[in-house]
Amino acid sequence: MVQTAHVSAVVWSAAGSLAAWLWLLLCQGWFWRTDVRLPPLGVPDAWPGVCVVVPARDEAAVLPASLPSVLAQDYPGRAEVFLVDDGSTDGTGELARELARRHGGLPLTVDSPGEPPPGWTGKLWAVRHGIALARARDPEYLLLTDADIAHAPDSLRRLVAAARTGGFDVVSQMARLRVESRWERLVVPAFVYFFAQLYPFRRIGRAGTRTAAAAGGCVLLRAETAARARIPDAIRHAVIDDVALARAVKRSGGRIWLGLADGVDSVRPYPRLRDLWRMVSRSAYAQLRHSPVLLAGTVAGLALVYLVPPVAVIAGAVTGSAAAAVPGAAAWLVMSGTYVPMLRHYRQPLWLAPLLPFTASLYLLMTVDSAVRHHRGRGAAWKGRTYARPEAVPDEG
Template sequence: MGQTARVSAIAWIAAVSLAAWLWLLLCQGFFWRTDVRLPPRRDPDEWPSVCVVVPARDEAAVLPASLPSLLAQEYPGRAEIFLIDDGSSDRTGVLARELAETHGGLPLTVTSPGEPPTGWTGKLWAVRHGIGLARARRPEYLLLTDADIAHAPDSLRELVAAARTGGFDVVSQMARLRVESLWERLVVPAFVYFFAQLYPFRRIGGKGTRTAAAAGGCVLLRAEAAERARIPDAIRHAVIDDVALARAVKGSGGRVWLGLAERVDSVRPYPRLHDLWRMVSRSAYAQLRHNPLLLLGTVAGLVLVYLVPPAALVAGLATGSGAAGVLGGAAWLLMTGTYIPMLRYYGQPLWLAPLLPFTAFLYLLMTVDSAVQHYRGRGAAWKGRTYTRPDAVADEHPL
């Protein structure tokens, strides 16, 4: 009798997991589709001026692969670059000047704002300094892009055309991350998949929706909208600054668009699991507003949605419970099917799709580790800085 009850409980839990997957498949903004690319666009009659702001801290290893792509932008209007050296201990600033002298192209200004004051993250303090310099040029748009992002020659042109045509105050692209090592293949496509599940791209760009997000590697921002939303002062302590920026702009009446990139790539390598672990865990608990109840809910949700299906299938096969096996297998099949488009976008083999539960388990551990580090007083540690103060502003989180 006891074994029958356990098998029945497994079947019921598997049924709930399957119901969750059916809801995700049909009701979560079709998050699993990867066809949200730059919206329809046409060249404006007159190209607006743009200032590119690049915050950089200890980026000498990646600048040779990224900065020349910005210098070489084929933009018909006036554009210039401000690289803000955020207290680097390597040759970031010097190397940037050398690359500009070697490659030519768009004008480059390299400067440093000094250490951030209390209440500011280093990146946003650098962005504030860069935007301040840019405003003296009175640009219509600001391109905020990370130092590890490489742009195709027409990237800026296409971004501006999309913003002008669609009337968007923010046009952001999720840069295509590097997937070369085994761990990158396992973790990186899932990272973008999970992000899209939290912030469905179709909902972000739709009129009348409150969901907002951006991808910090590539954010074209209308200068007027930045002033109206008080960017970056309004989000100065945000670790997850890209989502906070989008929420601030949308909350002030602006329109935001986010999609997958075709002309924007990250050149930063994450060859080891340790590297990817640090990337995720440094901000995972901030995403949960440093709230233990949200952490417990997230862990329970990951278990129900990603770990229950394969466990129910195995349990069903082991106990002879057809219901548990069928329900668990159906949920796993749906999970696998929704992951395939992201693997195709990244050019990865489809046999990785059934391994998504394993990757989700890794993310569960990373999230728990993020909370542990927070309560140990280490907060969000990144490049020699530790942000111990909770930065859980409401604008960082989806509804």
């Protein structure tokens, strides 16, 4: 009787998982497709002024592979780069100046705002300082790009052309992350896949939808929109600043576009599992708004959607229950099929697709670890700083 009850539970769970995957396949904004790229480009009547803001904290290891590409932008209009050194201890600022002297290109200003006041994350305090410096140049657009992002020579020109001709207030591209180590191949494409599942790119760019997100490594933002949406002051405590920025812009009436990048690449390595673990766990619980209820729901949802299918297949094979094995196998097949386009985007072998349940189990553990770290006072830690949850941050009054 007990065994029958267990088999029945597996059967119902497998059926629920299959139903969830069919809904995700057909009703979640075609999240699994990877053809959302920069809109067809026209040529603006005039090329507007752009200021590039690069917040950087202890980035000497990656700057030689990224900053020269920013300085080398082939942009027909006026453009200038502001690198904001956020309290680095590894000579980031001096290295940036040396790279500019060596490589030339766009004018570079290096400055530092000092330590952030209470209620600000270090990155957004640096972005605020960079935007303040940029406003003296009266740019029409701001390009916010991380210090580990390398750009193709035409990257800025294509971003501006897409924004001007498409009428977008934000044009953001999800940089292609590095996939060289064994763990990067297993975890990184899934990171982008899960992000697209949460924030389907097609819905973000569609007028009238509430879905809003951006990719913080590459965000072209209209300066007037930034002022209207009070960026970054309105999101000063946000750990997941790119999504918070997009929401603030959309609330202010702005239009957003987000897609996968060609020619925008992250050069930051995550060679070991613990490096990737730290990247995910530092912000996973913040994504859940530090809510134990949302955490429990997320864990249950991940288990149902990603872990039940292989469990049902194994249980069905062991017990001889086709009623468990068939829907489990079908759900696993749909799951793997939706992952294939992302693996192709990252030029990875397709045999990694059936391993997605294992990767999802890692993300589940990273999320739980993020919550544990938060409750131990070590959540949202990055490069020597630990950030409080927003409710614990004093307001400016």
